Amino acid sequence: MLLSTKGDYGVRAMIDLAKHAGEGPVQRSEIARRRQIPESYLDHLLAQLRRAGFVRSTRGPSGGHELAKPASDINLLSLLEALEGSLAPLGCLEPAVGEEATESICGQNWVWQEIYDEMRARLAAVSLAELVEHEREHERQAVISYNI
């Protein structure tokens, strides 16, 4: 039932990029260090994100990665689905071509369908910009409590 690290790491990386948007490309080594992601693994995630059209990469010295579109235009749902594939909690909810029929022997899928729909709606309503905003808010509070 756990989200794999791919999704978690990928979103972390995207938050990092969004936070440094407009400051030119960010290197993967920077991201890996700040967000505690194995660098060689991050490579693959960035490749996936680039293929999905979320980031733009530039090679050569002073190259790196940056968002391909504004952070407010990227929502968590599309991001996670690009990284993880379907988020359905049960195989029978997203029927592969030429399937069905398990409904009659199980009878719990309607509950999960509801939960799944709610979840997708909630994720779709959260943009990357909001996540960054939340993080900044959190940082401010941390600084304040540190100063006391």
Added chain:
Amino acid sequence: MLLSTKGDYGVRAMIDLAKHAGEGPVQRSEIARRRQIPESYLDHLLAQLRRAGFVRSTRGPSGGHELAKPASDINLLSLLEALEGSLAPLGCLEPAVGEEATESICGQNWVWQEIYDEMRARLAAVSLAELVEHEREHERQAVISYNI
């Protein structure tokens, strides 16, 4: 992100037991056949369910399994948690003893916490009795459309 078969199978089995409640013990071979669960695997699930106090088993000829309490007193959440352990979609949501701290580098946990809470609430609100009811309803409709 998928629920494992354990949860699915376990709930199927419980629905089966609930459906035949009051008719004496049901054998695991019966359940396995009706619900399409490998019989030797079902053994373990029933043991787990028994240890968690959901079913009562009787040995010997004409033995079998039956619900240990009324179907309306069993909700999906407790059932699934007994079978699967925690349903949290992220490790950091249910902190093991002596952990924390990932929040600062990730910043998406608040979204997932919300989704997780909603999910648990929804699951807790569904009783085994309701699932059986739904299944019966579904069967009636199937019979009707078959007769037309």
Added chain:
DNA sequence: CGATACCTGAGTAAAACACTCAACAACAGC
């Protein structure tokens, strides 16, 4: 007693996960 069930724990094949490695391609600046 013996047939019929449930009960238990150990073992295992296969898949998914979480990476790593090595070779390659592009670009910037000298």
Added chain:
DNA sequence: GCTGTTGTTGAGTGTTTTACTCAGGTATCG
């Protein structure tokens, strides 16, 4: 146009989890 720095790709690997199976054991009924 070389050189070094960065991204790009695909193949490969150790570990863990999943989804079971098997071989015994134990309780109960008739």
